[in-house]
Amino acid sequence: MTGYLKGRLRREDIITAAIEAYRETGYHGSSLREVAKRAGITHAGLLYYFPTKEALLAAVLERRDAEDAEREKLDIPPGMELLRHLIALAEYNVAHRGIVEVYARLAAEAVAPDHPAHEYFIRHYQIARDSAVATFTALAESGELRDGVDPHAAAVAFIGMEDGLQVQWLTTPDEVDLVGSMRFFLRNLLTVPLD
Amino acid sequence: MTGYLKGRLRREDIITAAIEAYRETGYHGSSLREVAKRAGITHAGLLYYFPTKEALLAAVLERRDAEDAEREKLDIPPGMELLRHLIALAEYNVAHRGIVEVYARLAAEAVAPDHPAHEYFIRHYQIARDSAVATFTALAESGELRDGVDPHAAAVAFIGMEDGLQVQWLTTPDEVDLVGSMRFFLRNLLTVPLD
Structure with missing residues (x-):
């Protein structure tokens, strides 16, 4: 070597x-x-x-981004296919509790403006929201989103639900169906089946 | 004195x-x-x-419970009135960022089974879920919940969304309408106006 x-x-x-x-x-x-x-x-x-x-934390977050980019296959266009991919990502996370734990802990710590990961999570939420807004907008245009559902409101609520379900699932894993809850949320917004 | x-x-x-x-x-x-x-x-x-x-942490959590019980007025029966109360509680929290920060941090830390607040958060989620399931069940019985919406799935997703929105809002307050997102979520499940 x-x-x-x-x-x-x-x-x-x-x-x-x-x-x-x-x-x-x-x-x-x-x-x-x-x-x-x-x-x-x-x-x-x-x-x-x-x-x-701080340098070590930056390296940890870089590795997470690299792994996410690999799993999220960021070349998927906004729309139904991206939602299915997010569900597959959640299925992966459920099988890898440690990843979810680190992310949930750091996100909660980093709400403080002087935390060295604060800027990272501002960008993280911005990118996640932009991507979700684009997806719900595409679904509205193709008639796959229920009438009157605002794409921006749907995006903010969807990301919120994903994050909060993680902490609830980590605390009481036997009582929370993380992937099922995401499907439940999306089914209530869509005019077409998710699968 | x-x-x-x-x-x-x-x-x-x-x-x-x-x-x-x-x-x-x-x-x-x-x-x-x-x-x-x-x-x-x-x-x-x-x-x-x-x-x-641990003794000090227990006292902090006891104070939070006492304040919540005061604000949540726990004698409200399950149903529409309770949903309105949860929204009022979220409005209160948005005006008291510190409360939300402590709760979000401790909840994320306490996912570890050996954390001294772990049992507290297991109970917290159990109580919150039971209350939300009772509310969505009452709404289903009175015809105020859309057909086919499962009360238990709605409860788990609703609590998840509330928690996750807090972290997203703490990180990017100008881009997240915490109370508006809760209303958005509920509007998609109800057959009647929220107000």
Whole structure:
């Protein structure tokens, strides 16, 4: 293995350890020293890759975006096909509880304007809303959205419901059908079957 | 002022300081020492009232429940009147951002089964779901719920949407009409006007 490749792998190991630490104690509750220990590396060794807590957080969020882009296949045009893709993504998340936990924790922490992930989540919500508005607008134009349903209101409520269901599901998994609830919400807005 | 009354007030001051600390750095990110400093009391003085972090958290959650019970006027029977009350409660919350921030942070932290507020949030969701199921069931019986809408699915989705909208609103307040989104959701399920 080349030194470069070893460095890449070491970097990825640290990011994985950081995700685990955020999941358990949040961003504020975890230290670089503790992440280093989890990754089996010295504190000084970790600082070579990530000189600050903020730099490590940025790398965690970048990995999440890369994974999402891969799964969301962002080239899907707005409309029914995109809704089906979001449902498939939710099915994936239900099978990967850790991803949902990290995201829910960071999103709630980052509502504070001075949190280093605050700008990230502002962009995240903006992108998610724009995409959902485009989809509900396309559905309205094709007659697949019920009369009188406002695409922007539908987008804000849909994203809200997705996020809130995650926390409710993480807390009481046996009583919340996360994917079924998304389908329920969409069925009430559409004039055509979802499948 | 009697010693007893002074003690009560001191206790309430500590709880207020703890809410502020949880809001800023979460439960895991705040120490009893720091809460004592905020409350203008010595660390030893605080330990007299709250010997552990868990005891202080329990007091914060108890205060929230007491405030909610006061505002939610829990004697309202399930049905339209309760929905209007939940909307009024959301209007109150929008005017009191701090309350929403603490709740959203703690709910996300407490998804971990070993978090001291975990059992609290399991009960919280159970009570909220039972109340919402009873309301949507009453509406179905009175013909105010659209045909084919399942009361349990509506309850889970409604609570999810309320919670998720809070985080989205806290992050991007200018772009999220929290109360409007709740009305939007309900309008799509009801056969009668909400007001």
